[in-house]
Amino acid sequence: MNETMFIDPQRCIGCxxxxxxxxxxxxxxxxxxxxxxxxxxxxxxxxxxxxxMHCEEPTCALVCPADAIKQNEDGVVMSALKPxxxxxRNCVNACPFGVPKYNSAMHLQMKCDMCYDxxxxxxxxxxxxxxxxxxxxxxxxxxIVPLRRTKPVNAHVFGNQSxxxxxxxxxxxxxxxxxxxxxxxxxxQTALDGANVSEESxxxxxxxxxxxxxxx
Numbered sequence: 180m181n182e183t184m185f186i187d188p189q190r191c192i193g194c195x196x197x198x199x200x201x202x203x204x205x206x207x208x209x210x211x212x213x214x215x216x217x218x219x220x221x222x223x224x225x226x227x228x229x230x231x232m233h234c235e236e237p238t239c240a241l242v243c244p245a246d247a248i249k250q251n252e253d254g255v256v257m258s259a260l261k262p263x264x265x266x267x268r269n270c271v272n273a274c275p276f277g278v279p280k281y282n283s284a285m286h287l288q289m290k291c292d293m294c295y296d297x298x299x300x301x302x303x304x305x306x307x308x309x310x311x312x313x314x315x316x317x318x319x320x321x322x323i324v325p326l327r328r329t330k331p332v333n334a335h336v337f338g339n340q341s342x343x344x345x346x347x348x349x350x351x352x353x354x355x356x357x358x359x360x361x362x363x364x365x366x367x368q369t370a371l372d373g374a375n376v377s378e379e380s381x382x383x384x385x386x387x388x389x390x391x392x393x394x395x
Contacts, residue, residue, distance in 0.1 A: 183254075184293065184307065185323045185331060186228060187349035190314035193217070193226035197306035197315055204294050204305045206258075210282065212291040213306050228306070228315055231256060231278045231291035232335070233345035239270035239279055239290075248288070254345045255295050259288040275337050275359065320347075328352070335359050 193215060201211040218225040237256045240248040247263035248270060250256045259270070264287050270279045271288060279290040294304035298317070302308075307317035316323050324331055331347040334356040341356070348357055 181319045182298065182317055183233075183320075184230065184304070184346040185316040185318070185327075185349055186230070186346060187314050187316070187327070187329060188225065188227035189329070189349075190312040191215075191226045191228055192312055192314070193224070194311065196309045196311065197228055200305040200309040201291075204297070206292065206294075206296050207289070208285070210289060212280075212289060229276070229278065230306070230315075230346065231293070232276055232342075233293065235343045235345065238273045238275060238342075239288075242269040242273040243267075244269065251295070253295075253299075255293050255298075256290075257292050257295065258290050261285075261287055264288055275335070275340075275342060330354060332357055 195215055197213050198211045198215060201207060201213045202209055204212075212230070214229045216227045216229045218227070233254060233256050235254065237248070237250055240250055240256060243259070244267065245263045245265050247259040247265070248256065249260070266281070266286050268281050268288070271281050279288050281287075282289050294302075294306075298304060303317045304315075307315045310316070320331065327349055329349040330352045332350050332354055333344045333347045335342045335344060336356050336358050350357065
């Protein structure tokens with residue numbers, strides 16, 4: 180599968196259609212695996228979707244003691260396998276993007292799997308199929324990039340560490356990498372072409388709303 184996801188923060192209007200659609204994916208059991216990252220409303224109306232970036236060398240899989248998280252031949256990092264997951268939550272704590280969530284009802288880590296049940300059959304992921312602005316797109320590099328004035332970037336920097344991902348961020352043409360803080364917030368000019376990102380990320384909001392846990 181040469182197709183992948185392209186995330187364009189400058190196109191996101193915060194409608195949350197992606198969140199609603201994600202719940203309808205047959206493998207997600209009614210839970211959304213995508214979140215909307217709200218930027219400081221006092222400064223800007225900008226929002227952005229947060230999905231699994233599907234790292235080339237996924238930290239979540241590397242720290243799993245039970246080998247429950249698999250990366251398939253297409254580079255898609257899957258949710259934890261139910262029979263293997265130990266409820267240890269190593270993956271939740273290790274992900275630099277703050278993406279995996281622990282489902283306490285199912286005793287299982289769950290995350291975006293790029294709707295692999297759909298994409299493996301030639302269909303778009305649920306989120307990309309409903310996004311009205313193209314903030315979330317799915318296709319090949321050759322299909323998507325010529326249609327945009329922004330630049331696809333898949334190198335993310337966390338301090339001294341660089342992480343490459345299957346998913347691309349569409350950024351201003353002078354950006355070569357994305358600087359990310361510890362909560363998965365894209366910083367400064369690299370992230371939103373001059374927009375300041377709020378210190379409270381979507382994961383902070385989710386934690387507050389779920390009694391400060393990383394659970395569904």
